Amino acid sequence: MILHYLKVAIRSLMKFKMQNIIAIFGLAMSLFCFSVCLYCSRYIFSTDDCFRNRDRIVELYLGRSDNNFSSITSGSLPSFLRNQGLNAKAFCGVARTDERSYNIEVYEGKLLPYNLRFMETDSCFNEVFTPEILHGSWKNAIQNPNSVILFESTAKRIFGSAEKSIGKRMVLNRRLYTSPNSTPREGGD
The missing domain is CATH 1.20.5 (Single alpha-helices involved in coiled-coils or other helix-helix interfaces)
Structure with a gap:
């Protein structure tokens, strides 16, 4: 058959x-x-599989302009939520990414211009996202205002190796709209 x-x-x-x-x-x-x-x-x-706390991370988008929702969240929201006594380990504020223009001290006394993408965050970022810090320390970065933490690939591209990037000067080329009182009109360290 x-x-x-x-x-x-x-x-x-x-x-x-x-x-x-x-x-x-x-x-x-x-x-x-x-x-x-x-x-x-x-x-x-699988985008958040790299985070140790991935099952406890919640992303909030608060902001609306002209019927279009955007990722703009108030910088005071994380501190407000911390003061509410909610049952949460940490609240972290992360601003959207953008590009900034820097003059970076590559060698002693030699500044070169670079455009780098950045992300502003608060001191709880380390608790929530648990990044691996290869050189330097997170405590030094959060205790010094305007500290910058670079990806390893960016540090290698600019300085040749990640170790050489620690302690180098990065001068902004323009005033930050997020903190106009703490940065000069033409930029600053």
Whole structure:
């Protein structure tokens, strides 16, 4: 009986060649689209797997302008939430990323211009996201105002190695709109 079904299937394939080619092509395209969607969904759902506290991290977006929601959150919100006595380990404020122009002291007395993407945060960032600090310490960074923590790849690109980046001067080329009183009009250290 199975041989009979195979014989009928082969005859049908030979009789309707174009229809079968279209069906095989459609099946191949649907499998391709499914695998791309599966890959993208796995990528999206694994973006925070690198954080130790990933099951306890919640992201808040508070802000609305012209019926468009944006990622603008008040800088005072984390401190307000800390004072509410909620059952949470830490509240961290993170500003959206942007680009800043710096003059960076690469060698003794030699400043070179660089445009770097930055992200402003508060001192609780280390507790929530647990980044690995390779050189220097988090305590020094939070105790000194206007401290900068660089990615290892950025430090290597600018200074040649990550160790050489500690203690170097980075001078802003313009005033920060987030803290206009603490930065001079033309920028500053």
